[in-house]
Amino acid sequence: MNIAIIGYGKMGKTIEKMAKIRNHKISLCYDDTPPPFLLKNSDVAIEFSQPNSAFNNIKICLENNIPIVCGTTGWLTQFNLVKKICIEKNGCFLYSSNFSIGMNIFFEINKKLSKLLFPYSKNYEVKIEEIHHKEKKDKPSGTAISLAEQIINNKMKKTWILNEKKTKNKVLIVSKRFENVPGTHIVRYESKIEDIKIQHKAHSREGLAFGAIIASEWIQNKKGIFSMKEVLGI
Template sequence: MKIALLGYGKMGQVIERIALERGHEIVLKKDENNTFDGLSNADVAIDFSVPTAAVSNISSCFHANVPVISGTTGWLEHYDEMAALCAAKNGGFISSSNFSLGVNIFFELNEYLAKIMSKFDNYTVAMEEIHHTQKLDAPSGTAISLAKGVIENSLYTNWTLEKPEANHPSDSELAKQIHIEAKRIGTVPGTHTVTYNSVVDAIEIKHTAHNREGFALGAVIAAEWIVGKQGIFTMKDVLNLK
């Protein structure tokens, strides 16, 4: 399989190594210093760039009839635009806040737990995410995905970085929002914690990434899966979790 790497930072370099180990070929390493020359030769593109480059990278793939895997976060206000372009060009597209296989299993656990906890109004939910100091967006895309998983299965309506007024349910609008605490510490690859707290106990689920390998491997597996397919998919499709 011929892969175009859109974004050749630390993640792009790990993806390159894993892709080569799995027998694939890299035909383009795109960063701010070069062009899209070679993109049309690719079977698939993997985008781990920056928020300001993501839309240009993704749209270029659709115009070149190359399916694209995007792990860049912080650009999702343009998601509907990219989804429409994908449909117009009969492209293939997977965008995920996190391609780690473990995190996607964690997403499923989070949704299942949210369904159970929605029956018990004496618990409030909060989230914490910790990443390296070079991460540009806060909260992380993974934390937002976790929050959406709770919102879709509970009475919570939104997420917020604002700290709650109290540690118990109330009628205030803030109480209907999930507080996400975003921390930037050293070189932490990514730690996400979801906690349900009451006056008598707490229930907590947590995912800790030890390195970037899991993100990169999942992206390459998604790239292998999408070749030859048309449409917009998720990691649930890739991992057969639906």
């Protein structure tokens, strides 16, 4: 498989390394939105760039019939437009806020836990703590938002807030940034009688890269809009 890597920072370089381990070829490494002629020899594009450039990167791939796997967060106000373009072009697009296989299982645990606790939601405060490296542009992380939205969709809380004190009927997200932290997410369900805590801690970017490559292999010869749930059969 010939892979175009769009966004050649630390994540892009890790994807390049992991792709070669799985015997794939790298057809392109590009930091900006690539011109179409550079994509013509690619079977798939993996996009980990910046929130302000993700949409254009996705759009140019879909317009040129290149299946694309995207892990950039912070651009989702344009997600419906991407879906529209993908359908119009009969393309293939796969997005996840986190490609780690372990994190996607963690999502399912959190979803189930919030659903089970819904009847007792008035008794529990919910807090999500996310810790990342200082270079991360968006705050909170897309993964933390995904976790919060699961809780909200299960009607345990009404909305989420970032780094605030008034938390009634809200999921409190606390974002922290330190040097050289790949990513930690902690979800706490706290009451006067007990606390429940679940945690996922990434040790490196390799888990994200591995998941993105698995997703790229999975979407070959497919059309439509997908997520890691389909890849993992969840």
